[in-house]
Amino acid sequence: xxxxxxxxxxxxxxxxILSAKFGKVGYKLKGRANLLTEADLASQAAVIRTIKxxxxxxxxxxxxxxxxxxxxxxxxIIDPLDGTTNYAHGFPAAAVSIAFAEKGVVKxxxxxxxxxRELFLAELGRGASLNGRRIHVxxxxxxxxxxxxxxFAYDRAERAEFYCGFFAEFMKISHDxxxxxAASLDFCWLAAGRTDGYWEFGLKPWDVxxxxxxxxxxxxxxxxxxxxxxxxxxxxxxETLATNGRLHAPMLKIIRRxxxxxx
Numbered sequence: 012x013x014x015x016x017x018x019x020x021x022x023x024x025x026x027x028i029l030s031a032k033f034g035k036v037g038y039k040l041k042g043r044a045n046l047l048t049e050a051d052l053a054s055q056a057a058v059i060r061t062i063k064x065x066x067x068x069x070x071x072x073x074x075x076x077x078x079x080x081x082x083x084x085x086x087x088i089i090d091p092l093d094g095t096t097n098y099a100h101g102f103p104a105a106a107v108s109i110a111f112a113e114k115g116v117v118k119x120x121x122x123x124x125x126x127x128r129e130l131f132l133a134e135l136g137r138g139a140s141l142n143g144r145r146i147h148v149x150x151x152x153x154x155x156x157x158x159x160x161x162x163f164a165y166d167r168a169e170r171a172e173f174y175c176g177f178f179a180e181f182m183k184i185s186h187d188x189x190x191x192x193a194a195s196l197d198f199c200w201l202a203a204g205r206t207d208g209y210w211e212f213g214l215k216p217w218d219v220x221x222x223x224x225x226x227x228x229x230x231x232x233x234x235x236x237x238x239x240x241x242x243x244x245x246x247x248x249x250e251t252l253a254t255n256g257r258l259h260a261p262m263l264k265i266i267r268r269x270x271x272x273x274x
Contacts, residue, residue: 025107026125055091094193110220120221164213198222202229214248
């Protein structure tokens with residue numbers, strides 16, 4: 012698939028910039044806890060430039076610019092630096108995330124972690140890979156045997172107790188809960204069997220499009236908190252649950268119960 016080849020080249024181009032600028036850039040604030048660095052913008056420019064060379068007529072939905080809809084039904088969904096807060100503080104957990112969607116269906120995705128030199132790729136119906144080797148989600152059968160992952164939305168200062176309530180609930184019954192701060196890597200590590208379940212509120216399409224496909228193609232399941240598959244659009248990722256499949260129903264049950272209790 013030509014689009015997947017372009018994703019690979021674009022992700023590596025963006026990752027090269029992230030590596031070169033790591034520890035050398037400051038940041039400005041888009042919100043209290045929403046950071047932007049020079050590396051975000053430079054990586055995005057390199058990613059879009061690479062894609063445009065191959066597909067000049069396609070549209071873009073990228074975190075650091077206004078959306079571009081060319082009307083041909085083809086859309087590239089880009090997070091040029093997922094994990095900006097980590098990156099800005101010198102914490103090496105960040106990635107470039109790129110997905111290609113056609114007529115509202117994500118067909119291909121790639122996530123590149125420049126610090127571990129790990130390139131995760133997936134094509135719809137053809138499985139997922141890490142550095143060219145097939146990957147698959149874990150076979151962990153239940154939450155009490157699971158390692159879970161979460162993240163906190165940008166309104167975490169205002170809703171700290173709400174988000175931490177879910178964290179506490181799962182911490183009490185799982186092996187443990189992690190918070191890495193880069194949604195694309197949360198999906199990919201789930202896909203590789205390193206973790207077993209992941210939930211988060213308040214994500215955007217560029218946070219979930221590529222990683223979600225990688226998780227599904229590795230045998231996992233993704234949905235909102237009603238259990239419905241995402242649709243490409245503005246609300247994609249607002250409620251995010253990704254699991255190895257076996258944990259999906261029990262995690263949904265706990266999440267729904269907690270939401271109802273907070274209502």
